[in-house]
Amino acid sequence: MSTPILPTPILEVRDLVMRFGGLTAVDRVSFEAARGEITAVIGPNGAGKTTVFNLITGFYTPSAGEILLHGRDGQRPLHATPGHRIAQAGVARTFQNIRLFPGMTVLENLLVAQHNRLQAATGFGIAAVLGLGGYRAAEREAVERAKHWLEATRLLDRADDAAGSLPYGAQRRLEIARAMCTDPVLLCLDEPAAGLNPRESEELAELIRLIRTGGCSILLIEHDMGVVMNISDHIVVLDHGKKIADGIPAAIRADEKVIAAYLGTGDDDEAPSPAVEGAA
Amino acid sequence: MSGVAVPHEGGVPHNDDGVPDPGEMTGIPRTAAPPPPRPPLAHALRDAGIAALVALGLFIPLVGLRTDVGPSGGGLFIRTRWTDVAIIVGLVFAGRLALNLWESLRPERRAPTARRTALLGRIGLLVAPVLLGFAIALPFLPGTSRYVLDLGILVLTYVMLGWGLNIVVGLAGLLDLGYVAFYAVGAYSYALLSTTVGLSFWICLPLAGLLAAFWGVLLGFPVLRLRGDYLAIVTLAFGEIIRVVLINWVSLTGGPNGISGIPRPSFFGLSFSAGGGPGSFSDFFGLEPSPTHRVVFLYYLILALALLTNWVTLRLRRQPLGRAWEALREDEIACRALGINVTNTKLTAFAIGAMFGGFAGAFFATRQAFVSPESFTFIESAIILAIVVLGGLGSQLGVALAALIMIGGFEAFRDLEEWRMLAFGAAMVVIMVWRPRGMVSTRTPSISLGKRKSISGDLVGEGHG
Numbered sequence: 001m002s003t004p005i006l007p008t009p010i011l012e013v014r015d016l017v018m019r020f021g022g023l024t025a026v027d028r029v030s031f032e033a034a035r036g037e038i039t040a041v042i043g044p045n046g047a048g049k050t051t052v053f054n055l056i057t058g059f060y061t062p063s064a065g066e067i068l069l070h071g072r073d074g075q076r077p078l079h080a081t082p083g084h085r086i087a088q089a090g091v092a093r094t095f096q097n098i099r100l101f102p103g104m105t106v107l108e109n110l111l112v113a114q115h116n117r118l119q120a121a122t123g124f125g126i127a128a129v130l131g132l133g134g135y136r137a138a139e140r141e142a143v144e145r146a147k148h149w150l151e152a153t154r155l156l157d158r159a160d161d162a163a164g165s166l167p168y169g170a171q172r173r174l175e176i177a178r179a180m181c182t183d184p185v186l187l188c189l190d191e192p193a194a195g196l197n198p199r200e201s202e203e204l205a206e207l208i209r210l211i212r213t214g215g216c217s218i219l220l221i222e223h224d225m226g227v228v229m230n231i232s233d234h235i236v237v238l239d240h241g242k243k244i245a246d247g248i249p250a251a252i253r254a255d256e257k258v259i260a261a262y263l264g265t266g267d268d269d270e271a272p273s274p275a276v277e278g279a280a
Numbered sequence: 281m282s283g284v285a286v287p288h289e290g291g292v293p294h295n296d297d298g299v300p301d302p303g304e305m306t307g308i309p310r311t312a313a314p315p316p317p318r319p320p321l322a323h324a325l326r327d328a329g330i331a332a333l334v335a336l337g338l339f340i341p342l343v344g345l346r347t348d349v350g351p352s353g354g355g356l357f358i359r360t361r362w363t364d365v366a367i368i369v370g371l372v373f374a375g376r377l378a379l380n381l382w383e384s385l386r387p388e389r390r391a392p393t394a395r396r397t398a399l400l401g402r403i404g405l406l407v408a409p410v411l412l413g414f415a416i417a418l419p420f421l422p423g424t425s426r427y428v429l430d431l432g433i434l435v436l437t438y439v440m441l442g443w444g445l446n447i448v449v450g451l452a453g454l455l456d457l458g459y460v461a462f463y464a465v466g467a468y469s470y471a472l473l474s475t476t477v478g479l480s481f482w483i484c485l486p487l488a489g490l491l492a493a494f495w496g497v498l499l500g501f502p503v504l505r506l507r508g509d510y511l512a513i514v515t516l517a518f519g520e521i522i523r524v525v526l527i528n529w530v531s532l533t534g535g536p537n538g539i540s541g542i543p544r545p546s547f548f549g550l551s552f553s554a555g556g557g558p559g560s561f562s563d564f565f566g567l568e569p570s571p572t573h574r575v576v577f578l579y580y581l582i583l584a585l586a587l588l589t590n591w592v593t594l595r596l597r598r599q600p601l602g603r604a605w606e607a608l609r610e611d612e613i614a615c616r617a618l619g620i621n622v623t624n625t626k627l628t629a630f631a632i633g634a635m636f637g638g639f640a641g642a643f644f645a646t647r648q649a650f651v652s653p654e655s656f657t658f659i660e661s662a663i664i665l666a667i668v669v670l671g672g673l674g675s676q677l678g679v680a681l682a683a684l685i686m687i688g689g690f691e692a693f694r695d696l697e698e699w700r701m702l703a704f705g706a707a708m709v710v711i712m713v714w715r716p717r718g719m720v721s722t723r724t725p726s727i728s729l730g731k732r733k734s735i736s737g738d739l740v741g742e743g744h745g
Contacts, residue, residue, distance in 0.1 A: 057617060087619030095617070101610035103740030104603075105725045105733075111600075112607040113618045118600040135599075143727070159729045164739035182618055 008070045010035040010186050010217040011056070016065035018051055018241075025051045027241040028065070033186065033234075035070075038208065038218045040228045042252075043238035044261060049221045050096060052238070053190055056219070057093045058083035071185045088116055092184035094175045096191045096221075102164025106155055106174055109163050110146035111139075113181035118142055149177040152210060169200045176207065186217050193224040205231045229253065237261065324380035332373035339365050401734060404720070408677050411684075415583055419576045429575045433582055433647065435687045437640055440586040442667040442679040444636030447593055449665065450674035451602065452629035453609025453741065455512045458519025459664050461499070462492040462634040464526060464656035466641020471539040471651045472532070481545035485642050492638025493631040495522075500630035504623055519661050526653040538652025545646050547577055578647050585643060589636045590676055596632070598726045605629050606674070606726075610741040663687075670711050672718025673742060681719055685711075 009032035018026040026048045033039040041049050054060045056067055056078060067078040071090040078086055101109050111118070121138030150156040153173040158166060163174060172192060179187055189208070193201045205227050212218055222228045228235065228249070235252045237245040239261040245252055252258055344365040347356045418424055418432055445459045469488040473479045479487070503514045526533045533539065544552060550561040552574035561577075562569040596602040604625045607615050616622055645651045663686065671682030689707060693700045715721060721737030 059613075059616070083616045084619050084621045087617060093617050095614070099611050099614040099617075101607045101614065101741075103610055103723055103735055104606060105728065105735070107727060107729060108603060108606075108725055111727065112603050112615070112620070115600050115604050115607075115618065115620050119604075122599055122601070139727075143729075147729070160725065160731065160733055162735040162739045165736075178618070 008035065009033055010070055011219065012066070012068040012070070013052070013056070014066040014068070016052065016055060016067065017063045018048075018055055018060060019063045025241050026055065026062075026238075029238065029241070029243045030065075031236045031243060031246055033217060033219050035217055036212065036215065037233035038212055038220060038231055040220045040222060040232035040235045041238060042222065042225075042228055042235060043244075046240075047238040047261075048241040049238055050190060051241075053093065053188055053219075053221060055079070056086075057091055057188060058086040069186065087182055087184075090183070090185035091188065092179035092182045092186070093188040094172075094179050094190055094192060096194065098168075098171050098175055100163040100171055100175060100178070102162065104163060105160050106150065106163055106166070107143070107146055107159045109174060109178050110149065110181045111142055113178045114142045114145065114183075117183075145181060145183075146177075149180050152180075153177040153207065169196055172196065172200075172204070173207065176211075180211065180216070184216055186219060187211060188219045188221075190221050191223060192220070193222055193227045196224075198226075201227050320381065320384040324377055324384065327380050328373050328377035331376040332369050335369045335372040336365070339368050343368060404677065407681075411677075411680060419579055426572060426575060429572075429579055431688065431691055433575070433579050434691075435684055436579070436582040436586050437644060438664065438667060438687045439680050439683040440582065440589050440640045440643075441637060441664045442671065442683050443586065443589040443593060443676060444633050444640065445664050445668050446633075446671075446674065446676070446679050447596075447605070447636070448629050448633035449668050450672075450679075451593075451597065451609065452605040452626065453673075454626060454629060455508065455515070456630075456633070457512045457516035457658075457661055457665065458499070458522075459515075459633070459637055460656045460658070460660040461519040461522040462496060462637030463641040463644065463660065464522050464653075465492045465495050465634075466638030467645040467651045467655070468526065468533060468539070468641075469638065470642035470645045471542045474543050474646075475539060475541065481543065481642070481646050485639060488642035489635040489638040492641065493635040496630040496632075496634025496637075497627050499634075500627045504626055516658070516661075519656075519658060523653050523656050526656070533653075536653060538650060538654075540650045542645050542649045542651065544574065544649060545577075545581065552577060578643075582640075582643055582647075585639055589639075592632075592636075593676060601625070601628060603726055609674075666708065670708065670718055672715075672720040672737070674723060674740070675718065675720035678718050678720030 011033040013032070014030050016026055016029045017024065029048070029052060031039075031041075041052060043049050051060065055062050058078065058081060062079050065079065069076045069078050069086075069089060069091060073089070076089050078089070078091070081089065101112060104112070118135075118138055121135050147156065147159075150159055153176065155166075155170060155174055155177065158170065163171065166174060172195075176187075176189065176192065192208070193204055196204060201224055208218060208220070208231055220228070220232065232249055235245075235247065235249055236243060237252060237255070237258050239257075244257045244261055245255045247255070344361055346359045346361060348359050349355075350357050415432075415436070419429060441459070441463060444462075445456065448454050448456045448459070466488040469491045470481070470484045473484045473487060474481065499515065499518050503511050506514055527536055529535070546552070547561050549559075550564050551559060552561050560569065561567075561573055567573070593602075597606075604615065604620050605628075607618075607620065608622065608625055608629075612622060615625070644655070648655075667682045667686050668679055670686065671678030671680070685707070686704075690700070690704055693703045696703055711719065717737035721740075722734040723737065723740045724734050725732055
């Protein structure tokens with residue numbers, strides 16, 4: 001099963017290579033993320049998943065290969081776009097280890113995410129300092145957008161608390177809300193379910209589905225097979241920097257190479273397969 | 281012999297049940313009894329004794345031995361001062377003992393309760409208006425001498441510099457050890473523009489700010505990629521380079537001799553000449569000519585400039601730019617992921633901070649009527665940074681209080697003569713021990729849906745450079 005070809009994919013990765021010195025972390029990886037779908041990137045530890053994410057979001061520059069975003073303003077080569085421009089082009093991300101602004105309130109975190117839109121309304125800051133222009137309206141609109149995502153992530157009652165004082169699960173949700181406030185076309189989630197309990201994971205899956213319904217495509221790295229198999233429309237499997245499988249969840253579950261990568265080759269019959277884990 | 285562990289060669293001690301006893305095997309007592317509470321007095325005495333020993337080791341060479349020139353003028357001889365050493369060591373012993381006893385006897389420290397925090401918050405709300413009212417009324421208060429006014433001008437200059445540096449260090453989290461460079465750029469800009477081109481103070485003031493901002497951007501570019509210690513070292517070097525250039529570019533700056541005869545500012549074209557005369561301030565308003573007029577004018581000028589700095593900073597904090605600065609301090613990588621142009625954000629912080637430094641510099645030049653490189657040494661940068669850190673990074677009120685304590689306090693200790701630096705240092709240590717995050721460590725959110733709650737300083741980042 002390959003990706004549906006008819007609608008243009010939101011993201012195309014072609015022959016992506018990333019070398020760190022002598023180490024090839026990502027080796028000629030190609031895949032597509034379909035528009036309006038949830039695409040999961042899975043693989044054992046050290047498979048190069050986060051490196052792929054950092055390449056897509058501009059934290060690394062690829063050694064070779066192309067990353068094309070088919071966003072609002074047509075095709076855009078992300079591999080040749082500086083980091084902050086990638087976010088402006090509509091790619092938002094979260095981090096494996098949460099990166100909030102802990103000393104700022106939840107609401108402030110969400111307003112920082114809307115920096116570019118707000119900054120454009122300030123007229124180089126001067127009009128805003130003097131209290132002129134349409135800045136007030138822009139800010140009101142930004143607060144409304146923040147409130148919308150606070151409601152979606154059930155954080156509205158914590159809006160005026162410092163982000164660093166929230167419990168872990170709430171910080172994960174806030175990071176997603178903050179990414180959504182940048183109004184992305186593609187949301188990249190790096191292990192959003194890490195450290196969450198089963199109930200929180202279920203809520204997270206619900207939130208991710210809600211975001212997809214809103215029209216935002218999602219690229220997901222996740223270790224929690226329950227979450228991955230449950231919500232993904234399409235799965236890409238990496239191992240040692242190479243793509244070893246690509247398909248719908250059911251196909252991945254049955255893929256010999258994937259099972260081998262996760263459990264090691266040889267005595268397969270002793271250990272439970274990822275499919276079993278996923279079903280549990 | 282049942283019930284008694286019988287150790288024999290190569291054997292393992294066993295207890296009643298014949299189960300190897302892990303405790304005995306590893307030599308750890310089975311029940312770890314809590315250590316008996318040490319008698320406070322004995323402990324305090326022992327600790328004080330150690331402190332006294334350390335003091336003895338330190339002060340024998342420092343105080344006990346002294347080389348003097350011989351009475352006949354030939355050669356040096358060593359004079360010993362054992363009584364002084366004994367007195368100092370005794371003082372250290374007594375002081376340490378008293379501190380120890382107080383520590384052990386005083387009640388448990390109460391955790392800051394919500395009520396106490398709220399009370400402190402309410403007091404904090406009052407402090408700023410009271411300070412502002414006092415600052416405005418100062419020239420008219422009875423008993424305000426020329427000396428007090430001069431001191432007020434000095435304190436306000438440092439308040440302004442502290443507020444300017446607070447943008448860079450406190451909000452954007454970029455450690456700048458060379459802030460005095462912008463102060464110097466502002467001062468020399470005014471000095472040169474007024475003495476050579478003959479521009480008036482009011483035209484030079486914005487020009488000095490712009491030039492300083494320009495140099496801020498110039499400094500900003502090379503240090504954009506640096507963080508923490510590296511940034512601090514490069515900014516320190518920048519401060520020194522500016523000073524060395526000022527010393528060596530004799531044809532432009534007059535070198536170590538500086539620039540003198542810098543024109544004084546006028547009040548809407550009215551001068552403050554001491555003799556009165558037509559076109560002077562005293563003549564126009566029909567006042568008795570007095571040198572105090574100019575001092576009062578300068579006082580209000582620096583007060584207005586400082587308040588401008590404060591106003592712009594407070595406004596900017598509520599704008600996207602100010603929030604981006606604070607976000608940068610908290611997490612630069614997250615900022616990039618959100619599409620914030622980190623380069624521009626850092627440069628604006630450097631430029632705006634430098635601009636206020638330049639304003640303060642122009643004021644300094646017009647007040648002194650003389651500038652020389654000596655006024656812009658590293659110690660000035662250090663004092664301004666100390667004001668920001670002691671006041672609390674990012675806190676406007678804290679910086680003002682710290683400037684008052686540091687500069688005003690330094691003057692208040694003048695009677696102590698050579699002990700002044702010691703008292704000054706001790707005061708700084710006390711503030712840092714008492715309030716490790718500065719005097720005002722909480723952060724006020726820039727926007728809120730409901731009631732604004734202040735944020736504990738423990739959560740707020742200090743910046744990574």
